[in-house]
Amino acid sequence: VGDTDEKTILKTRDLLGYLPSNCREKPPLKESADDIGRDISKITDIVPDEYDRTYDMHDVIKLLVDDGEIFEIKDEYAKNLITCFCRFNGETVGLVASNPAEAGSIYEINACDKYYRFLQVLDAYNIPLVNLTDTAAAVPGESQEEKGLLRHMGKILDVYATAKIPRISIILREAYADAGSLIMGGVKSMGTDLCYAWPIARFAVEASTLDYCKVYEGIEPDAHTGYLDRSREKIDVFDAAKSWTAQVVDEVIEPAHTRRKIIEALAMIRTKKRSMPPRAKMHTTAPG
Template sequence: MKVMDFALKIGAPMIGINDSGGARIQEGVVALGLYAEIFKRNAHSSGVIPQISLVMGPCAGGAVYSPAMTDFIVMVDKTSHMFITGPEVIKTVTGEDVEFEELGGARTHNTKSGVAHYMGHDEEDAIEYVKSLLSYLPSNNMDPAPAFPTVADLEINDTDAALDTLIPDSANQPYDMKKVIEAILDDGDFLEVHALFAPNIVVGYGRVEGHSVGVVANQPMQLAGTLDIDASEKAARFVRTCDAFNIPVITLVDVPGFLPGTDQEWNGIIRRGAKLLYAYAEATVPLITVITRKAYGGAYDVMGSKHLGADVNLAWPTAQIAVMGAQGAVNILYRKELADTKNPEKRRAELVSEYEDAFANPFIAAERGYVDAVIPPHDTRSHVVRALRALRNKRETRPPRKHGNIPL
């Protein structure tokens, strides 16, 4: 606790290394009280200094809540375990038979629960990942993030030119959004966070002209890039972390909407999807958004739209910004006409084409100032670089309050 107090006092990052079976039973309530003292310090340090937890072995019972309150949790495959209640107690109480690894292993918390942000294949790999994380983060919320200033070469290279042919002709065909991320960042270096959890959205850190940036990007290769509960919470947490530590956020958008289904609705997609809206709306760091293809319905608003406070919004000519996709819109708007026509398929194709020309494009949004520029894909990095230069000294404040009430 003294170390935690000192780290907060001097504004230094805090790294916790966890490898413990939990509280000593014979110490009774004293151990529980000291646990709570640690949790309180985690809460007070949140958003002030970066907190990273390295779980290098077992972490059970109440002890799990300290890592859970930190910014990043790094676990080691087949070595780390985190759980509130162990397998033996679970079997006694519920009858479930589960092994340590399945219950709370590194793979479980990286792929299913989303508790952990990275799974190292060994301890050395986990430590190296923490070092890489620290290279992008400031020491505290009053300091700028580490920077290695360079002047970007804005000449179009082969990586930039490849973006012109990245979007498939078919709107339903996927492509890898990571190619866009690599084209924007210095040397294509990207440190992904939460890589194994909710892969339909990609988040992580990189640099532009040597300055740290956070990246949030829909991934069409997974679930068509739709937003679901896990993706919304993953992105919301990441945006808030970047905002807490003065790191600009670049958002790459190709989202057909929120994932439909009773499972999503009953598990709270309304409340949990609102977390991402909240995160973008409260952020005061530079926000740059690039729409590469689809931006439909409420998901358009959620993904760093101009209406939520993004500073610079760009779109490729392939962008489709609309209430919904052409097929769905035509089926609703022209249901009676299609039912009465002799050749409904031909007429539907004509109406879809008309809808795409009239509505599913970036130019209407640009006319109204919702998009600042429609740019050729190969110019994406140069526009992002210029936007970040202009926003480097951005200052924005919010109305005084004790704290907001994010829909938890």
């Protein structure tokens, strides 16, 4: 919502410029003068090699997309997750990115709901999805569990796995646990069409260092340290290079090639057609 009626109308016009007229049409293609191979080498200055350092994912997004322009959805809600419309080589794309600058990009229920709703819109209007992933595990603790964090993640998985749109994932640094490995496109078996990883990317089913320093009741300090050491060993097994051989990712790419790789991937799967088993009602029953 804008501060004035005029600003609200202009924002609405901008939003509609990304959407097709109806669900049977493709999103509008806008002529772009932004070079596909534009130099984005400074992206490595934005994203630190040190995993415990944060950065604002908005800076990465604006460097990658056409003319640095995005239309962010719910920008004041669940800021640890960015959902926005943007363009790559003139093609409308829905981009979902974890934001390490906010709560370490750790997922919680509000972020899951934000993602779930945005993904539904993308699938309804035939808009490709691009994920930029750099996320730790989901928030631990009884509060989130009691509120149904796993159920909210399950709703995302339901829509993601059954969506018919192109799905491209870029792993920048970390893809941990359910958040990074599943709902952000880090697992090909969930339906991700193409998954790329930077050389510094690392994967795991669980967080490596548990940066949130959760102290579990009933666990002795020495036992907790041993758990962390074993967890780190699992990370070492699933680094980007070895993951490529295991087909977790399609290719390990240089950060400076990210924009070009996304555009080439979109062109490759633009005419993708996914056949689904026949069913009487054309919808799934998502977890409640």
